[in-house]
Amino acid sequence: MIFHMSLRSNPLLRKTNLAVWRAWRSWKLSLHSSTVCASSGPDPLDRSEALSSVSSEKPPHTPVMLKEVLHYLDIQVGQVVLDMTFGGGGHTKAILNAVPEVTVLALDRDPTAISLAEQLAKEHSGRVNSLLGRFSELEALLSNMNIKPGSIDAVLLDAGCSSMQMDQAERGFSLSKDGPLDMRMDGERYPDMPCAADVVNTLDQQALASILTAYGEERHARKIASAIVVARRINPITRTQQLASVVAGSFPPAVIYARKDRLHRPAHVATKTFQALRIFVNDELNELHSGLRAARAALKPGGRLCILTFHSLEDRLVKRFLQDDNLSNLDQYHFSPRKQSTVKEKKDGGSVYWVQVQRKVITPQRDDVTENPRGRSAKLRVAVRR
Numbered sequence: 001m002i003f004h005m006s007l008r009s010n011p012l013l014r015k016t017n018l019a020v021w022r023a024w025r026s027w028k029l030s031l032h033s034s035t036v037c038a039s040s041g042p043d044p045l046d047r048s049e050a051l052s053s054v055s056s057e058k059p060p061h062t063p064v065m066l067k068e069v070l071h072y073l074d075i076q077v078g079q080v081v082l083d084m085t086f087g088g089g090g091h092t093k094a095i096l097n098a099v100p101e102v103t104v105l106a107l108d109r110d111p112t113a114i115s116l117a118e119q120l121a122k123e124h125s126g127r128v129n130s131l132l133g134r135f136s137e138l139e140a141l142l143s144n145m146n147i148k149p150g151s152i153d154a155v156l157l158d159a160g161c162s163s164m165q166m167d168q169a170e171r172g173f174s175l176s177k178d179g180p181l182d183m184r185m186d187g188e189r190y191p192d193m194p195c196a197a198d199v200v201n202t203l204d205q206q207a208l209a210s211i212l213t214a215y216g217e218e219r220h221a222r223k224i225a226s227a228i229v230v231a232r233r234i235n236p237i238t239r240t241q242q243l244a245s246v247v248a249g250s251f252p253p254a255v256i257y258a259r260k261d262r263l264h265r266p267a268h269v270a271t272k273t274f275q276a277l278r279i280f281v282n283d284e285l286n287e288l289h290s291g292l293r294a295a296r297a298a299l300k301p302g303g304r305l306c307i308l309t310f311h312s313l314e315d316r317l318v319k320r321f322l323q324d325d326n327l328s329n330l331d332q333y334h335f336s337p338r339k340q341s342t343v344k345e346k347k348d349g350g351s352v353y354w355v356q357v358q359r360k361v362i363t364p365q366r367d368d369v370t371e372n373p374r375g376r377s378a379k380l381r382v383a384v385r386r
Contacts, residue, residue: 037182037195046086053352063310064375065364069156072306072357072382075099079153082298083107084291086117087162091163096124105147107131109186110165134186135291142298148315153303159288159318160310161185162279163374169240172196176273177311178241183278196277205229207220215285215313216276223250224273244270275311288314292321296353299385305354312381315361315379319339323349355382 029258036115063069065374069091071173075081083092086106106117106128117130126357131141133159140337165185172182172195181197184190205225212221227250237243238366247270254271286366295305320327350356362380369376 007183037180037184037197048126061093062374062380063088063378064158064372065362065375066091066094068092068380069306069308070361072100072362073154073156073304075102075145075154079103080105080151082152082295084155084295085140085157085158085162086113086130086157088113088164089120089190091156091158092117092120092128096120096127100276103129104143105129105152107133107135107141109134109189111163112190113162113164132189134340135287135294136341136385138291138294142294147298149297150300152298153300155303155305156187156301156308156309157288157291157295157305158248159291159314166374172240173274173278174240174269175244175268178239181238181240181243183274183281185282187253193204194281196243196281197236197238198234199277199300200228200230208285211280212273212276212278216272217278217312218272220251226250240274243273243310244268246252247273279313285317287315287380288317289321289327292318296385301385303385305383305385308377309381310377315381317379319361320380322351322354322356351383351386353386355384355386357384 037122057353072097073081075095075098079099080103081095083095084107086092086108087110089106091304092104092106095102104127106114108114108117108118108130109132114130115131117128121128121130129145129380131138131145133141142149154293161173162277167177168174169177169179170182172180181195181200183196184193186193194202199211203211203227206221209221212218212224218224222251224247227246228243231237231246231249237246248268251269292307303374307318309318314326317327358381362382363376364372364378
């Protein structure tokens with residue numbers, strides 16, 4: 001049980017890395033041939049059905065902080081822009097409409113999102129090129145297209161889960177919509193990749209508590225992990241609302257909606273549990289770090305980088321990256337105490353690689369939050385490549 005041993009040796013998962021993740025995947029495959037996901041409910045939508053479902057929504061995705069993104073990217077006529085999280089295509093569409101003769105490279109790990117990008121490419125002949133893959137695969141994808149390092153004018157990196165994924169109950173991201181407990185951003189692209197149901201039904205109590213603490217910053221991680229272990233002894237936890245009920249059942253009724261979001265609205269007590277599982281299943285923080293390094297390599301001097309994050313773990317990572325901190329052994333969860341950079345800084349105390357356009361993080365305007373509540377926690381950081 002390599003994965004269990006790794007977790008026990010470091011209960012805060014401070015140095016979870018790709019090797020451990022691969023060990024978990026190999027162990028999971030040897031455990032049984034069919035994952036819990038496969039039996040968690042109705043068969044997930046195939047790509048054509050999912051695309052039809054998404055296309056019927058108007059719009060499928062409301063881009064976050066669109067005005068600010070367009071302003072800080074400062075795209076000029078004829079430039080090449082990399083949208084590293086195409087999602088529903090809201091930002092890319094706005095870029096195409098705002099700037100003539102611009103070319104957008106649209107990256108996404110979700111095959112459904114890439115189908116939308118391919119549709120958009122037909123509407124804007126020669127101006128959109130879709131790239132199916134993760135942040136960690138970006139450099140190879142660009143190389144396959146003969147796009148050289150240091151040749152891209154602007155990059156937008158929108159981290160986290162898209163509204164499109166949240167709105168499809170079959171994807172298993174939503175706490176409010178019942179569906180299979182899946183949460184894989186890649187969909188069925190990697191059939192052997194463990195899903196959220198595999199995690200909650202297989203890992204031991206200590207490992208589950210570590211994940212909830214590390215990725216969800218959940219104060220009641222041990223209590224929730226204990227409730228999950230007790231519940232799964234009776235029946236496997238295979239549905240989103242089943243998990244939400246298990247988490248809620250470990251608290252007094254008055255506490256279930258006692259938490260408030262940034263709009264001071266009641267937030268379900270399982271919200272952080274869902275966040276933690278999603279980040280863990282998709283290896284999001286390691287992927288974000290890979291994406292930041294790939295963006296740095298792709299940008300030309302003077303090229304602009306806009307990064308949207310949606311929770312403190314992501315924002316801390318981005319902030320440290322733009323300060324040239326050494327994140328080679330990624331302390332994914334706390335980033336504290338700050339590790340001294342191994343890169344020689346400039347005499348003015350700035351980054352070797354970046355000039356930050358705004359020192360303070362940029363947050364949504366009140367009107368934007370009212371119009372698009374899902375973007376309420378967004379943070380935008382902007383930097384220019386030296």
